[in-house]
Amino acid sequence: xxxxxxxxxxxxxxxxxxxxxxxxxxxxxxxxxxxxxxxxxxxxxxxxxxxxxxxxxxxxxxxxxxxxxxxxxxxxxxxxxxxxxxxxxxxxxxxxxxxxxxxxxxxxxxxxxxxxxxxxxxxxxxxxxxxxxxxxxxxxxxxx
Numbered sequence: 001x002x003x004x005x006x007x008x009x010x011x012x013x014x015x016x017x018x019x020x021x022x023x024x025x026x027x028x029x030x031x032x033x034x035x036x037x038x039x040x041x042x043x044x045x046x047x048x049x050x051x052x053x054x055x056x057x058x059x060x061x062x063x064x065x066x067x068x069x070x071x072x073x074x075x076x077x078x079x080x081x082x083x084x085x086x087x088x089x090x091x092x093x094x095x096x097x098x099x100x101x102x103x104x105x106x107x108x109x110x111x112x113x114x115x116x117x118x119x120x121x122x123x124x125x126x127x128x129x130x131x132x133x134x135x136x137x138x139x140x141x142x143x144x
Contacts, residue, residue: 024106028109030109030115032114034111034115034128037111038132041110042107042135043132045103046107046136049096049103052096056089056092056093060090064086072086101140107136108132111128111129112129115129
């Protein structure tokens with residue numbers, strides 16, 4: 001008797017996530033060109049992340065009424081009478097802020113390593129490294 005082969009079910013979601021992780025891993029390793037890493041992922045990626053975090057902050061600020069998140073949840077928060085929109089916007093804001101910080105740190109590594117592989121001009125490599133550090137510093141300084 002002939003044995004039948006089992007059909008392999010391919011989960012496209014896992015395949016897509018694996019491809020995205022592989023691309024991110026290559027980006028952090030500096031395997032993309034300096035121009036692509038610096039402009040696409042560095043400058044435009046950081047500005048897009050900054051826009052998202054600022055958007056959640058702008059949605060949260062009027063609900064808090066001028067008090068800090070920490071002070072609201074330590075002094076004014078009552079779980080029995082909570083405003084769920086404040087909790088949801090706070091979770092979205094803090095999650096996006098944490099992801100933004102992690103992305104900024106990874107972009108510094110990506111541009112730094114991509115600059116090390118750049119062979120055309122050592123000056124452009126150094127300028128890109130300096131500018132990405134300055135952009136990350138200015139973005140993070142706007143929050144802290």
